[in-house]
Amino acid sequence: METIKTLLNHKTIRNYKSDPIGQEVLDEILEAGFRASTTGNMQVYSVIVSKDPEKRKALCELHFGQKMVEQAPVILTFCADFNRFNKWCRQRDADPGYDNFLSFFTAAIDALLVAQNVAVAAEAHGLGICYLGTTTYQAGKLVDFFGLPEGVVPVTTLVVGYPAEDPDQVDRLPAEGLVHHETYRDYSSEDIDRIYRIKESLPLTASLIEENQLENLAQIFTVKRYTRKDNLHFSRLLLDVIHQQGFMNHD
């Protein structure tokens, strides 16, 4: 089944050809995105297409200098967007009560389901994709960069283009470690050892530990990649952006 194959064959691509994406292909993958489920059919999201090389260069800096942002022909920034819906309501004498956290989260869900549909559609067209986690770190700067009004918060970004590499597929945890039946079965220390065994025994893991001069893979995450200090810093910034964009009003 082609669809299942597309999903199972997913690889993140970090090196892109400069070849442009045809407008028809881009339109089709966005259209496929917009068929994703959306709360109450409100479609409370927007997508910003960045193609202009100067703009991508500036975006590249905002995304911590990840070169693929400059290299790939299309960058798609997916935003939680109640601005359009609120304007519609006000223009129709309806009072929109969407200036709160639940509405932000609803819109974020909408935007993320669209993003994943776009990712799948892009891969079905032979394109490569990469999600940029830096979107939530830099949400405030992206608000300024794109000129996002109240009611709009960027939640994720997709780099899209033709792959200039063919990496091996990366590992995933065994499904039994991710699935629970009827209730949540908490993990024993034996479960944890078993679930992470394959990941920890990969040659890549050994070389990462060596390179970083740490004891194990978990420490690479906590000491190098996603530290408490950075997480607390970017948590504060992200909550501030959600507040600033008008999603934290209370009674």
Added chain:
Amino acid sequence: METIKTLLNHKTIRNYKSDPIGQEVLDEILEAGFRASTTGNMQVYSVIVSKDPEKRKALCELHFGQKMVEQAPVILTFCADFNRFNKWCRQRDADPGYDNFLSFFTAAIDALLVAQNVAVAAEAHGLGICYLGTTTYQAGKLVDFFGLPEGVVPVTTLVVGYPAEDPDQVDRLPAEGLVHHETYRDYSSEDIDRIYRIKESLPLTASLIEENQLENLAQIFTVKRYTRKDNLHFSRLLLDVIHQQGFMNHD
């Protein structure tokens, strides 16, 4: 292209046959889900499979009595989950700094991308799906129901089963209303009228307005479906759950 067709043909299904889903099919659609992109390959999510009829009956009540939860053979609850990762870190002498809002949001993104892959894979298998927005409203009650430990928050639910209906595909806003080029072009009142014209002129819209004795479709959203009062109430509850599950620590 089959994949694009699958995406473009998406319909939400609200009536299901009681036919069970074969274990092989269920395993395959979950496996397809787990290939979705995940931040730093951390896979900070879990899926809870509900098949037991008694459990689904109870879940049905938690989801505001939506009958399909009882009717469909499989309910999948997707959770942001740092519990497993945190346990792994602690077992490896690594100090996990993932008790903050950024980590919650990262894990929520992970869970939502998996959910959408599962939805697409299910539809490729001829199954129907429906997302339950009530998941975020009832997150606290779902925490109790499933026995979710600290670090775990339910973010969305998929009803999955063989369709007992074949509804028409619902409308979507025109793509030009959802896409921005290079910068966010805010909407003029003419833009709003144009973007919502098709939706507002549907026969379904006319009958909804008649039925609800309101002036227009926007008021159906603000007065009936998603009211300010409900949104503020469920915002408070959701923020409390995020806090209670250990994702709101500060310096």
